[in-house]
Amino acid sequence: xNKTIIVxxxxxxxxxxxxxxxxxxxxxxxxxxxxxxxxxxxxxLWIGWSGLTxxxxxxxxxxxxxxxxxxxxxxxxxxxxxDIKHYYYGFSNRMLWPLFHYFIEYAEFSMTSWETYKRxxxxxxxxxxxxANDGDKIWIHDYQLLxxxxxxxxKRPHLSIGFFLHIPFPSFEIFxxxxxxxxxxxxxxxxxxxxxxxxxxxRHFLSSVKRILHCDVSFxxxxxxxxxxxxxxxxxxxxxxxFEQAALKHNNQSEEEKSEVQKRLDDHLVPGKDVKMVLxxxxxxxxxxxxxxIRAFEYxxxxxxxxxxxxxxxxxxxxxxxxxxxxxxxKEETDELVGRVNGAxxxxxxxxxxxxxxxxxxxxxxxxxxxxxxxxxxxxxxxMNLVAKEYVATRTNNDGVLVLSEMAGATKELxxxxxxxxxxxxxxxxxxxxxIDMPLEEQQRRMxxxxxxxxxxxxKKWASDxxxxxxxxxxxxxxxxxxxxxxxxxxxxxxxxxxxxTCVLFLDYDGTLVNFSERPEDAIPDPKLLELLHDINEKPNxxxxxxxxxxxxxxxxxxxxTPFTLISDHGVSMRSKGENWKILERxxxxxxxxxxxxxxxxADRTPGSFIEEKNFSLAWHYRNADIELAQKRLxxxxxxxxxxxxxxxxxxxxxxxxxxxxxSKVNKGRACNYMLQQHKxxxxxxxxxxxxxxxxxxxxxxxAHTVKVGLQKTKARYxxxxxxxxxxxxxxxxxx
Ligand code: GDG
Numbered sequence: 003x004n005k006t007i008i009v010x011x012x013x014x015x016x017x018x019x020x021x022x023x024x025x026x027x028x029x030x031x032x033x034x035x036x037x038x039x040x041x042x043x044x045x046x047l048w049i050g051w052s053g054l055t056x057x058x059x060x061x062x063x064x065x066x067x068x069x070x071x072x073x074x075x076x077x078x079x080x081x082x083x084x085d086i087k088h089y090y091y092g093f094s095n096r097m098l099w100p101l102f103h104y105f106i107e108y109a110e111f112s113m114t115s116w117e118t119y120k121r122x123x124x125x126x127x128x129x130x131x132x133x134a135n136d137g138d139k140i141w142i143h144d145y146q147l148l149x150x151x152x153x154x155x156x157k158r159p160h161l162s163i164g165f166f167l168h169i170p171f172p173s174f175e176i177f178x179x180x181x182x183x184x185x186x187x188x189x190x191x192x193x194x195x196x197x198x199x200x201x202x203x204x205r206h207f208l209s210s211v212k213r214i215l216h217c218d219v220s221f222x223x224x225x226x227x228x229x230x231x232x233x234x235x236x237x238x239x240x241x242x243x244x245f246e247q248a249a250l251k252h253n254n255q256s257e258e259e260k261s262e263v264q265k266r267l268d269d270h271l272v273p274g275k276d277v278k279m280v281l282x283x284x285x286x287x288x289x290x291x292x293x294x295x296i297r298a299f300e301y302x303x304x305x306x307x308x309x310x311x312x313x314x315x316x317x318x319x320x321x322x323x324x325x326x327x328x329x330x331x332x333k334e335e336t337d338e339l340v341g342r343v344n345g346a347x348x349x350x351x352x353x354x355x356x357x358x359x360x361x362x363x364x365x366x367x368x369x370x371x372x373x374x375x376x377x378x379x380x381x382x383x384x385x386m387n388l389v390a391k392e393y394v395a396t397r398t399n400n401d402g403v404l405v406l407s408e409m410a411g412a413t414k415e416l417x418x419x420x421x422x423x424x425x426x427x428x429x430x431x432x433x434x435x436x437x438i439d440m441p442l443e444e445q446q447r448r449m450x451x452x453x454x455x456x457x458x459x460x461x462k463k464w465a466s467d468x469x470x471x472x473x474x475x476x477x478x479x480x481x482x483x484x485x486x487x488x489x490x491x492x493x494x495x496x497x498x499x500x501x502x503x504t505c506v507l508f509l510d511y512d513g514t515l516v517n518f519s520e521r522p523e524d525a526i527p528d529p530k531l532l533e534l535l536h537d538i539n540e541k542p543n544x545x546x547x548x549x550x551x552x553x554x555x556x557x558x559x560x561x562x563x564t565p566f567t568l569i570s571d572h573g574v575s576m577r578s579k580g581e582n583w584k585i586l587e588r589x590x591x592x593x594x595x596x597x598x599x600x601x602x603x604x605a606d607r608t609p610g611s612f613i614e615e616k617n618f619s620l621a622w623h624y625r626n627a628d629i630e631l632a633q634k635r636l637x638x639x640x641x642x643x644x645x646x647x648x649x650x651x652x653x654x655x656x657x658x659x660x661x662x663x664x665x666s667k668v669n670k671g672r673a674c675n676y677m678l679q680q681h682k683x684x685x686x687x688x689x690x691x692x693x694x695x696x697x698x699x700x701x702x703x704x705x706a707h708t709v710k711v712g713l714q715k716t717k718a719r720y721x722x723x724x725x726x727x728x729x730x731x732x733x734x735x736x737x738x
Contacts, residue, residue, distance in 0.1 A: 004137040006046045006469070008037055009130060011090070011146040013050040013076050017067065019058065026070045033143065035241040036461030040141070040469060041075060048076045049129050056082040079129050081122060088118035091325050094146045100328075101180055102145060102169050103289045103383040108328050111181050120149060123189070127153035136160055139472060142193070144168045149185070152192030164472040165193035166236070169385040170411065171203040174210045187215055191226050195475040197236045197468055199386045199411040204235050212629040219629075228713050228723035232475045236468050237415055238386050239460040245395035246457075248368045253398060263362075264369040270314060271373065278313045278438050281374035283367070283389045284381070285322035286359070288332050291382040291407060291424040292319060296339040296355070298380070298430035303347050303354060305431055311352040313438070315378070316370060318358045333359075371396035376403045376437045380424040384410040390419070391456045400446040400453070403437035405430075415455055418448035487709055487720040492731055495687065495707065496738035502543050503684040507735075508674055508698060509535075511550040511557075513658055513691035514711050517725050520626055522614060527560050534729065537736035539566055545579070547677065549670055551662065551694055553616040554583055572655075572664060572694055573673030574618045586676055587668045589618050593652060597663055600642060608635045619664035621657075636661060658692045670694055671701025678703075689728055690718075 014034035018025040028034065041048055052067055059067060064080070071078055081089070092115030100108035127150055130140060134154075141164045142150050151163050177183055187210060190196060198204045204222065211217050211224055218225040222233045252264075260268070270277060280299075284290035299315050319336060323329045340357045347354045362370075371377075377393040387410040394404060394416070404419040406412065413421055422433045485491075499505055509515055512525055519525045527535075539546040549569040550557060557568045558577075568577040569586075577583045598613070601622050605611050610627035613620060622639065624632035639661060643654055653666035674688070686706035688698050699708040699717040710718035711728055722728055 003045055004135070004139070006040050006139045006141060007130060007134055008041055008046060008048045008141050008143070009126060009147060009150065010048070010050045010143040011094075013048060013052055013071060013078065014041075015052070015071060015074055015076060017052050017054060017070070019054065019063075022063065024063075024066055024070050026074065028074060033461075035244065036238070036465045037141075039462060040465050046075060047133060048074075049079060049126065049133065050076070051081050052078045055086060056080055077129060077133060079122075079126050081125070085118060085122050085125075088112075088115040089122040090146065091323070093119035095323055095326055097180075098145045098148070099169070099289075101176065102172050104170075104172055104176055105288065105383075106176060106179055108288070109180075116182060123147060123149040123153055126150050127157070130154055131157050134158060134161055138162075139469070140164065141166070141468070141472070149189035150192070152189045155192035162472060162475075163193045164195040164197065164468060164475075165190060166197040166468065167203070167385070168199070168238070170383055171198055171207040171210075173206045174213055177206070177210045178214070183210070183214055187211055191215075191217075191224065191231055194229070194231060195468075195472045196231065196233045197471075198233070199235065199237050200414050201235045202414075203385075203411070204233050208233060209630060216629070225713060230713055232471070234471060236464055236471075237411065237459065238388070239456065239462075239464045240388050240391045240395060241462075242391075242395045242457045242460040245368070245371075245392050246398065248364070249372050249396035249398050252365075252368050252372050252396075261365055261369055263366045264373070267316075267369060267373040276312060278309075278376060279374040280313065280315045280376045280378050280434070281318075281370055281393070282315065282378050282380070283318045283370065284320070284379075286319040286329065286333060286336065287322055288328055289381055289383045291380040291409075292317075292332070293335050293339055294382065294424050294427065295378060295380045295430070296336070296343060298427045298434070299355070299378075300339075300343045300346075301427045302431040302434050303343070306435060309438070310347065310354075311349060314352075314354060314356060316356045316358075316374060318360075318362060318367075318370065320361050321359060367392075368396060372398075374402070376405060376434070378405045378430075378434065379410065380405075380407045380422060380430060381410050382407070382424050384412070386411040388412075390416060394449065394452045394456045397449050397453070400449040401442060402449060403440050403445055404449075404452065405433050405437050415459070416452055418451045484710055484716050484718050484721040487722050487727075487731065491707075491720060492734050495731070496734055498685040499541065499544060499735050500738050504543050504545075504682070505541075505685040505687065506545045506547060506677065506681070506683040507538065508547050508549050508670075508686075508688040508690075508702075510670075510690035510692075510695050510698075511548055511552060514689050514695075514725065514728055515548075518625065518658065522623065523556075531729070532564070534732050534736055535566060536564070538732065539564075545681070545683070549573070549673060549690075549698070551616075551619075551621075551657070553618075555617075558583075567677075569670070569673045571616055571618045571668065573668045573670050573676075576673065576676075586673060587665070589665050589668065591618060593650060594620060597643070597646060597652075600646065601639070601663070604635050604639050608632060611635075614660075618668070619662050621660050621662040623660045625659040632659075655694055657694055662694075669697040669701075671697035674698050675701055688718075689722075 014029045016027045016029055040046055096110045126147060139162045143166055151165050154163055208219050212219050224231040282295060340355050344353050344355055371393050379390050390404060390406050390412045405422055406416055406419040407424045408421045409424055420433045420437060422430050515531060516525050535546060538544060547567040551572045552570060554570040554575055557570050561568055565579050567579055574587055575583050575585050597620055601613050601620055605613050608627050608631055611624040613622055651666050652663055655662040686702055688702055688706060689709045690698055691711035696717050708718035710716040710721045
């Protein structure tokens with residue numbers, strides 16, 4: 003039975019060493035809950051680090067850990083102290099975390115930590131590969147494992163791999179500053195499906211892939227090394243019912259059942275006192291905007307002094323990554339700011355900020371969520387922010403106001419919150435005032451809508467949506483109508499060639515026989531190719547035809563002294579074996595005078611693009627232009643030219659990074675048919691890579707062996723991955 007393997011830096015288990023005794027308890031975090039059905043139902047396996055280093059585990063203990071975690075359907079990746087220092091604290095938290103959260107000044111690159119990061123990702127890959135069977139699905143989580151998808155794909159190409167990034171993906175302008183940008187993207191592209199919290203992160207990622215790796219991207223699909231990779235957004239939800247149920251239970255508890263924290267909160271909430279409690283909960287992280295929040299609260303108290311003794315900020319900051327210097331500094335800054343505000347504003351009966359620097363048990367978290375009238379969540383960058391959603395889930399009476407930073411991924415979904423810019427203290431202070439003054443009716447109207455969304459798209463739905471998208475993604479290859487040109491088909495090709503029956507080979511040139519180069523004029527045939535074509539052409543029963551969009555002059559130069567048949571300009575003219583060029587289609591070219599200035603105006607405004615003037619067509623090449631600008635221009639050109647060419651016989655051909663304007667009377671299909679009328683061939687072969695070759699694939703008789711280069715949708719019967727593979731097939735034909 004196929005299984006799903008979940009991979010994350012840490013296992014969803016708390017493992018404690020008590021002397022030589024082990025205590026293993028499942029963790030209750032959001033991810034563990036969301037993945038529960040995926041993990042438990044499908045005989046799943048979770049792979050990750052146990053939290054104990056090799057130094058802490060002697061071999062016998064290590065076996066004990068392995069046995070204990072396997073009872074929980076988990077397997078460990080063993081890491082030592084150095085690994086954790088450089089891979090986790092170093093590369094992950096001192097390089098990737100700040101970079102991806104736009105704190106480039108905090109990002110520290112070191113070769114040692116990069117090398118360790120690679121090595122640890124390899125360790126993860128080894129464990130996954132050893133445990134995965136063909137047909138299994140792998141779901142990898144987060145920024146500690148960005149190289150893992152590729153490391154698995156290289157060794158096990160048939161495993162279906164999904165990757166989800168829990169933090170933001172930064173804009174290209176930030177990402178490009180990173181020394182290992184290419185390696186990281188290549189690592190991620192080992193996945194078949196890449197998931198992000200929001201469309202913005204998805205957009206930033208696609209932009210970097212296009213600009214750094216120069217991959218073809220159409221909508222949310224990337225063509226990379228002849229695989230189609232899907233990129234999509236899946237906003238992570240919470241375990242809504244767990245929080246809602248806990249809040250309902252909390253609201254019904256008796257005086258005796260109340261926690262100490264709740265009793266203290268109640269003291270503050272004496273009826274009639276008209277006091278507001280404002281809550282903030284986060285890990286103590288510089289991305290969470292804690293100092294700015296305190297400053298905004300200070301500013302609020304100065305601007306609205308009437309709230310003295312009537313408002314309190316309850317701030318829970320959970321200790322985090324305390325070994326990283328910026329976190330130590332943040333702790334000092336937070337302590338100082340809280341001290342300053344409390345020192346300046348406190349009275350004998352009131353302290354404006356209650357500050358907890360610790361982790362609280364879940365029950366106390368619910369005390370806080372249910373008792374506070376306002377949640378003030380102001381990260382300067384946050385992948386999603388689950389606290390905002392948890393606050394919503396616990397508001398069982400539909401009251402309460404959520405004030406949320408527009409820099410948190412959650413803002414996109416939580417429209418009815420008051421959105422603030424966390425860098426604008428005035429905005430934050432005014433929003434706090436708006437929240438305090440908000441009538442109950444409005445609170446309830448907003449909260450009801452928020453709850454609807456958060457309850458509907460909960461963490462289970464998130465996980466199941468991702469998994470079903472992964473299932474669909476991996477099926478895309480098998481739903482392609484063309485079949486891969488495998489060895490048995492190649493043998494049948496060579497048998498046909500050997501049979502002495504008449505054969506014709508139609509071969510497109512660019513992207514089929516040679517790879518693309520920066521300038522079209524540089525893509526000249528290499529001596530090996532010429533030799534290969536000669537060898538095939540020497541077979542008495544075989545006619546070899548180069549059929550290209552190139553003009554007569556180029557083909558003539560490159561294949562001057564060859565006996566091959568040449569067809570130029572997508573089928574305008576032809577040079578048969580040993581004959582002179584002749585025109586197949588008489589074409590009017592007067593239109594060029596009008597269209598050329600239009601194309602030129604676009605070329606001028608699109609650096610790197612240029613116009614190629616052919617005998618019968620005009621081509622706008624944009625291979626070397628910024629791809630995003632070029633795509634924008636392409637749709638503009640299409641709009642402008644469509645009106646120009648209406649009522650003419652001109653057509654626009656969208657080729658491989660080239661737009662060509664030409665007569666619709668000419669196409670490669672018509673040119674092939676012209677040849678087929680002159681000669682009766684028993685076997686027909688055609689190889690091509692782009693849109694212009696589709697005419698050929700469509701018009702040739704059904705029994706023709708048509709081969710597409712690349713994985714795009716095609717009318718061809720078979721496909722090959724690359725120019726190199728075309729050459730391998732041609733070599734087999736030549737040698738047969
Ligand atoms: C990363 C991304 C993204 C907090 N204090 C206590 C406690 N918590 C729980 C909260 C919440 C979780 O921790 C925090 O989740 P966030 O989403 O707010 O933030 P990160 O830890 O930075 O998480 C983030 C997330 O991954 C998921 O993809 O949303 O953007 O940065 O669930 O309730 N829980 C308990 N005691 C505490 O004191 N029990």
